[in-house]
Amino acid sequence: MKRVQRIPLLKDHHSHPFLYATLAHCPDISSVSNKSEALSRIRGSFSGEEIAVVMGWNDSYFGFAECELDLFPPLVIFNISLHSLLINVGAREMLVGTFPELVANFRDGAWVERNTAQVLNFILSMKPCSAGQLKSYFHRLARLGVWHAEEMSLKGAGEIELFRAASLLDRTRFRTDLTTFETMTDAGQEQIYGIKLFADGALGARSARLEQRYLSGAEGVLVYADEELFLLISRVFDVGKALAVHAIGDTAVDQVVRVLEQVANGRQGLGETRVEHCQFISPHTARKAKSLGITLCMQPNFSLDSLCYRDRLPQGYCRLNNPFRMLLDEAGYAAGEDLLLGSDGMPHGVHCALESALFPPFPGQVLTLDEFVAGYCMSDYDNGYIDVVIDDVAGKVETQVVLKEL
Ligand SMILES: [Zn+2]
Known part of the structure; x- marks a missing residue:
């Protein structure tokens, strides 16, 4: 037996609409549970001189070794939680002048948690939003x-x-x-x-x-x-x-x-x-x-x-x-x-x-x-x-x- 009901639209009491709007055009691998599929999406994300930004990595599916990411052009991958990120060597070279602290500390989970606002600002600075x-x-x-x-x-x-x-x-x-x-x-x-x-x-x-x-x-x-x-x-x-x-x-x-x-x-x-x-x-x-x-x-x-x-x-x-x-x-x-x-x-x-x-x-x-x-x-x-x-x-x-x- 199915129930049918009409409900009002949602009022989402906790969101980050500006962040998600800014990153809406970045590849999102949150629904990808297979690593080779994720790598092929990452390969398709590079254009021009810009740093590629990939969202939604769920590390319960697979991990990345630094050396395999370093083979790519400049690349930043965000964990689906937005509470951790990977920055490959090409991206580190491009970012070290503007975000020296982040480049030095992104592997340190405690540092990332203490500097959440700085990390979010970093994400937002990578792609301007109109x-x-x-x-x-x-x-x-x-x-x-x-x-x-x-x-x-x-x-x-x-x-x-x-x-x-x-x-x-x-x-x-x-x-x-x-x-x-x-x-x-x-x-x-x-x-x-x-x-x-x-x-x-x-x-x-x-x-x-x-x-x-x-x-x-x-x-x-x-x-x-x-x-x-x-x-x-x-x-x-x-x-x-x-x-x-x-x-x-x-x-x-x-x-x-x-x-x-x-x-x-x-x-x-x-x-x-x-x-x-x-x-x-x-x-x-x-x-x-x-x-x-x-x-x-x-x-x-x-x-x-x-x-x-x-x-x-x-x-x-x-x-x-x-x-x-x-x-x-x-x-x-x-x-x-x-x-x-x-x-x-x-x-x-x-x-x-x-x-x-x-x-x-x-x-x-x-x-x-x-x-x-x-x-x-x-x-x-x-x-x-x-x-x-x-x-x-x-x-x-x-x-x-x-x-x-x-
Ligand atoms: Zn939140």
């Missing part, structure tokens, strides 16, 4: 069912101008890092909704900080000591902006909530606060976060990490990933109120988001359609809708996006 390109990227998002995409990594005032020129200011909301924020003018700062900090890395780079080591022996990264994090969080509230903290591993989520509790004690409560991803949040920490008024922003598509990162997650962790049922049924979280949903662009669009919400690898990860709509959809049908066919037996969904106009 207002036209941004507009066509938002057309593409709309066709995938995404109307609103919150910008989690604003590059600076220039990016706001590009959104204005493309008439897209009503389809996003801007968050940026503290350093970028502090270099902006008062008028620019007024356009910023919130500040984002990183407490740990990502599963794709084995740098999210779990209580146990990864199967490879890697430990993951905590970007800050408690005292540093306390000061940074306090600075964000002092400038009167909303806070978002990226924390994936259980150790990192524990740290963030522990420090937020200390901050709350010192200043009679918190400003508006979100924890991003929190894939391995424990029941104890979830209840504490709820009592502090912390909103969680999570990605149903990351439930699939339980399958694709089986090669690295410690024993028992696949089942603990994205514990939506615990959060909603036990810790008191409510979808659309203090549990919000987004994609992180991995991938964008309603199809993967909905299918992984309704039919995830583990029962503890299931969301109902109502919860999905509350946490992930626009509140109206003004710009279009999505017709959904749910096949509970096959565990599949079909989606058809209908737009009013573009």
